[in-house]
Amino acid sequence: MSQTAYIYDAIRTPRSKGKQDGSLHEVKPIELGAGLLRALKQRHDLDTAYVDDVLMGCVSPVSEQGSDVAKMIVQKAGWDESVAGVQLNRFCASGLEAVNMGAQKIASGWEQLVVAGGVESMSRVPMGSDGGAWSGDAAFAVETSVVPQGIGADTIATLDGFSREDVDAYALESQRRASHARDSGYFDGSVVPVVDINGFEILRRDDFIKPQSTLEGLAALRASFESMGGMGFDDLVLKKYNFLDRIHHVHTPGNSSGIVDGASAVLIGSKQAGRDLGLKARGRVVAGAILASDPIIMLTAPGPSARKCLKTAGLSIKDIDLWEINEAFAAVALRYMRDLALDHAVTNVNGGAIALGHPLGATGAMLVSTMLDELERRDLYRGMLSLCVGGGMGISCIIERA
């Protein structure tokens, strides 16, 4: 039994600085997610009892985000008690992994309607709070050359010859595109304002974007990973990449993804579900792919995962109209475009995480709404979504309009 996984809706919260002075710091992570579930119910007059499962990506699933945060969100949203929830973690791919798994559930015929998304309050549960062998396991760190991802990104820049000017110029363009898109209302259809218990609005639109960025300002920022590299991490990289004499540290807070709070939710279901509930399909999940490459650099697999995804779908690069690559670091996007010979004109057309921010577990599913909105706005057909992932993994997903 195999059926098409339709996208009935794709929404997200606005993104805001993931620190104490961020607009969403006062909001519990479960509330970020619950707000979206309530919006889905409201937007479609949804009979929530019909929903089989809610899959939520979350990268730091401890403390407020611990104990299967997806199920907590379902309850917090007041959905029917028959609805299940599962939290999953594939690092930065978690949100898109939820979408891919959700689509697999529908495609397999085991389930008819699911929500796939993610939640991450980086201001309330800081990155790294969940521990793990990356930090605190000395033997693993030395045996497998564990280095911070930023040093991996700097290594990509070194290997590919991306200069500080190249990555800063890319970052500036991301800011320009994102602020243009927000100010032109391109995101408005999918961004659900975050409100308080009275219904007072806390945040309506993305407020992390820095439209005032300049090349001079970006150039003045200090490289984030230079001193850590010097402490020994560069040597761990050079052990494998021994034809390099040093790592050029080009990434700064200005050309890396922003730390933000946010959540996302995509309503995926079968044709039958749409019929039963009177939902109109906006798109389809065509195929998904996951793989891994070098775990030391960690960030080189998006291109290969996109190729794998194309192969699964039986498509080729020219069949894709628009591309989204998560801007974890500028060099990741530059490497992706180089790997696939893509034009920047069709890649991240509304900017990316450098400008908008990267709420780890939520980002992947956010790309679905960004892409679907833009395909509709431009009246194009098919898009590819990709992210680099911790441990050297890469994830991709192809969606097309219904």
Next chain:
Amino acid sequence: MSSFNYEKDPQGIVTLTMDMAGPVNTINAEYQAAMQESIDRLEHEPALTGVILASAKKVFVAGADLNALVCATAEQSTEIYQNIVALKRDLRRLEKLPVPVVAAINGAALGGGYELCLACNYRIALNEPEVRIGFPEVALGLFPASGGVVRLTHLLGVEKALEIILGSQQMGPSNALARGLVDHLVASKATLIASAKEWIFTHQSDADAAVQPWDRKGRRIPGGSIHAPRNAQYAAVAPAMLHKKTRGLMPNAVAAMDIAFQASILDVDTALRIESRAAVKIVTSAVAKNMITAFFFQLNMIKSGASRPAQVKQTSVRKLGVIGAGMMGQGIAYVAAAAGVDVVLKDKTQDAADAGKAHAEKLVAKQLAKGKLDTADADAILASIVATTEDEHLVGCDLIIEAVFENIALKNSLVATTEHCLAADGFWSSNTSTLPITQLAEASVNPERFIGIHFFSPVDKMPLVEIIAGEKTSDEALSKAFDFARQIGKIPIVVNDSLGFFTSRTFSSYLDEGAQLLVEGVHPIRIENLGKATGMPLGPLQVQDETSLELSRKISETWAAMGVADQWGSGETQRRVVKDMITDNGRGGRHHGGGFYEYFEDGTKTIWSGLYDLYFDPKVVLPDKDISDRLMFRQVIETLKCYQSGVLRSVADANIGSIMGIGAPAHTGGFIQFVNTYGFEAFIMRCDELMHLYGDRFSCPDIVRQRAASGELFT
């Protein structure tokens, strides 16, 4: 009679005085039996109020028996594990006695000795210099495995414990007190036991006094677990820093860090078990054997004079003449003066001689600033150096060392003009690193009193001297040179005269193989990184830049003029590189405006781009392993040849000389020890492979085949 005296006083305190059969208390079978028997008795001792551990020897406990450890093989793993578990079980029983247990530390408590102290509730040390506390294990390829890592982590916290353990730190009593390794100091031996008893008395009603911190309910490790937020930065960075420091070549250091991290989140018994399992792996590792052999047994052998003719009586130098106040001469003058020798530093001009003395002034000023010298000592050092141009100041010298340019005629003329200045039984020495001593001695009227003393640069930092006996050098002169080296705090190795002696000859093979790889078209940065990956301090190209290509050129010209070019293998590649670099491109090395590297004003450097045009061939694909093995094996093979031809007189000299003079990676235990743990058969096989792939210079020396047949290790 038991090795431990068991004495109970009327107040119910048992003093257990360790007094083993040998000259020191050592952790061996005798110790283990005595400890077990004593604890059996203590556990059943009626009306016991406290226990004091004391020593009847000068040292408290000298630690584990390295003679046994160095022989441990992987086949004995089960036995080793059971043994360490038994040893640690007794320590655990000791600290779990229901009464306070106090260590009365009267002398050195290092390694296993300090681990015993850690299993006591309270540590009192005598405040005298002979008391040394700490963990030397990591520098010997081991780690403190009898609870040392686990208990010190629980006592001080992860970061502070690892600083001591990974740094192989040993310290005196006041430092140990300040850092929490001991709890109390006493001024005299007489009050040590009394002080321990007093502590036991005053803590009879303190329930915690008999319970180790790690056995108390709810007690937290200082600084918290490795996952505590305040440790996050340390946890993330420390392994990388350790890797950078050890190049990933010291599995024992990684094991220690891994155990400390785990100890911070586990109960003591579980952590101790993990520590024991790791101990088996580490004790039986090649690195442990190599480092114990070199840094304990062989270094001690050298220090105790094994390579010095035994029948000659000990001498010392009161007055030293140094001719040539350049980099080497000034360094020799300083180290001798600092050791209390009167020094005459002579050069052609007074300015040059004064500049040489200024070096000593600079180093003394640094020591003063660091508080390592007081003003009186500093003045005395400087006053003992006379900078002059006059030969007459040399009159009465016990030893004259020349440190002028490597020019035979110049050296000969100095011998002729100053030899008569020596004291009646004085001797003459050359600091040459490349010219044959026998030939230089021909200029002397007393060739039997002529010897080579080869210092390394910078003289004040490099611990080694290479003493070279010429054909006619007498045992007396050799002994005097040896004693002088010890007098000024150096580690002397003794070699027989031969072109390039041992160190220069072997060192050249590293540079030559670097040049070979370069002209074959290997990426120059890979050559450098893979050289460093073996554990060598610098890549071969950088080393050659530092010592200068120009110097290599001069040496090879001198040797050619002497008719001894290519004595140790073809110098063709080196000559080609010298021609390309110096003749065609004017790049003589770092101090000649650049060589293989370009040097920038901000202190950074990068490979000179011309190297890629000259040599780099992307089609040449050599495995990493072949590159690093070529760089290592060349030096090992050259060392073996020096040994089999009698240039080297002992394996200890070969290993210590290669580590301290050439920078042989410490974890190998030196260039000959390397073969012992690589395995003779495996070494021969690898030599054969490299020979077939890369040339006859990798042909395995006969001595290895002989040893493979006899099974006798190089010792």
